[in-house]
Amino acid sequence: MKKRLAVIGGGVSGVTLARLVQGSFNVTIFERESSLLQKLLRTGNGRANIYNRNIHSFAYNDEHFLSEHLPHIVKTLDDLFSAFNIVTYTDTEGRVYPYSRSAKALRALLIKDLKAEVKLEHNVEEIVKVRDKYKVDGEEFDAVALTMGSSAGLFKYPLDNGNAALLSALDLETTALVPTIKTIKVKENLKRIEHERITARVTLMDDENVIASDVGEVLFKKDGLSGIVSFILSSYLEWAVVRYPKRNYYLTLDLMPEFSARYTAEIIKTTDDLDNVFSPNISHYLKGRNEPLLDRVKALTFTPIPKNNPENTSAMHGGIKLSKLNTDFEVRESPNLFALGEVINIDGICGGYNLAFAFYSAKVVSDALLRKL
Numbered sequence: 001m002k003k004r005l006a007v008i009g010g011g012v013s014g015v016t017l018a019r020l021v022q023g024s025f026n027v028t029i030f031e032r033e034s035s036l037l038q039k040l041l042r043t044g045n046g047r048a049n050i051y052n053r054n055i056h057s058f059a060y061n062d063e064h065f066l067s068e069h070l071p072h073i074v075k076t077l078d079d080l081f082s083a084f085n086i087v088t089y090t091d092t093e094g095r096v097y098p099y100s101r102s103a104k105a106l107r108a109l110l111i112k113d114l115k116a117e118v119k120l121e122h123n124v125e126e127i128v129k130v131r132d133k134y135k136v137d138g139e140e141f142d143a144v145a146l147t148m149g150s151s152a153g154l155f156k157y158p159l160d161n162g163n164a165a166l167l168s169a170l171d172l173e174t175t176a177l178v179p180t181i182k183t184i185k186v187k188e189n190l191k192r193i194e195h196e197r198i199t200a201r202v203t204l205m206d207d208e209n210v211i212a213s214d215v216g217e218v219l220f221k222k223d224g225l226s227g228i229v230s231f232i233l234s235s236y237l238e239w240a241v242v243r244y245p246k247r248n249y250y251l252t253l254d255l256m257p258e259f260s261a262r263y264t265a266e267i268i269k270t271t272d273d274l275d276n277v278f279s280p281n282i283s284h285y286l287k288g289r290n291e292p293l294l295d296r297v298k299a300l301t302f303t304p305i306p307k308n309n310p311e312n313t314s315a316m317h318g319g320i321k322l323s324k325l326n327t328d329f330e331v332r333e334s335p336n337l338f339a340l341g342e343v344i345n346i347d348g349i350c351g352g353y354n355l356a357f358a359f360y361s362a363k364v365v366s367d368a369l370l371r372k373l
């Protein structure tokens, strides 16, 4: 008789885990929606940025917990996709996609060889430990994997994804949930430059330190900064605010990142010179700012409003406390209970790091489960 594994959530982490252990366990996936892998369809603008070849310690909120794993993630994912016969494509920035660049095609490939009992439209409400087994809504299993992900990008669910009671009944404490990978809202009114785009170096700072800095396209919204650089910095901002809530945070934009301050000062001597370099709207906006002229171009400062903007986010900072888990993502005090993917307090920056963790943590848990047989 094969042992029974209950997988709570049919997202990337749950389906991947099921695929990896299905030969050795009888797997049941519980999914509250009417089909599996619904969130995957929306990832990477429909292209699914599945991982990134540049995995580094700054890519995740907790480099210490992941330190043992970080050196192995890329190789593990290369092997995983190869084993699944999913051909990949890597762009010049190291971002990896399915070769089809289609989340829909990837979803079909992940589901095609799935051999698990799938219970759709089943929202799991109760998991109880009974001696060395678990009862999931009354049904008995030898092991349980919590793969309920997060409510990021899901407007119809509350911040806690509706799973707070389920987790607390299992004695799984969670850290505060904060949406990340999003437009950074700012205090300044940007109506005048709404929809304008510019390539800039964006630097996030607190009162004393530079926290992170990157160059890329910034898209101005009427009340915030959008675009990939802003998405990346939104994670660093929220991680910093959770850690140091009392500090003040700033964003500065260098609007001519290719040029030194000295050379920029030679090009822009008066406010009229702004017209020679920037679009009419941006030039007009800069003329209305009060800082010294060179600062308006090399260090244009905005004040971010953290813990804001839950709409259109792609990830959630926070979740099951990492102190509850060992490095196989098994709950320390509950053998054969695992928590993986976005439901735990690991989130990565924009660029494939969150799907990477969902796939990778599924592989780690599958290895741990197979070792237990």
Ligand SMILES: Cc1cc2nc3c(=O)[nH]c(=O)nc-3n(C[C@H](O)[C@H](O)[C@H](O)COP(=O)(O)OP(=O)(O)OC[C@H]3O[C@@H](n4cnc5c(N)ncnc54)[C@H](O)[C@@H]3O)c2cc1C
Pocket: 008, 009, 010, 011, 012, 013, 014, 030, 031, 032, 033, 036, 037, 038, 039, 040, 042, 043, 044, 045, 048, 049, 050, 051, 122, 123, 124, 125, 147, 148, 149, 150, 151, 152, 153, 154, 161, 163, 313, 314, 315, 340, 341, 342, 343, 351, 352, 353, 354, 355, 356, 358
């Ligand atoms: C718009 C968008 C774009 C994104 N793009 C990218 C990208 O390109 N690259 C990247 O790396 N990351 C991206 N992400 C993040 C990435 O999609 C997630 O980090 C990843 O899907 C998490 O996988 P998961 O399996 O842990 O959780 P989820 O994908 O959230 O899956 C959890 C599943 O569990 C189900 N569930 C929850 N509670 C219950 C319950 N009680 N009972 C039964 N079922 C339940 C949910 O319905 C869901 O299907 C994006 C996210 C969004 C929203």
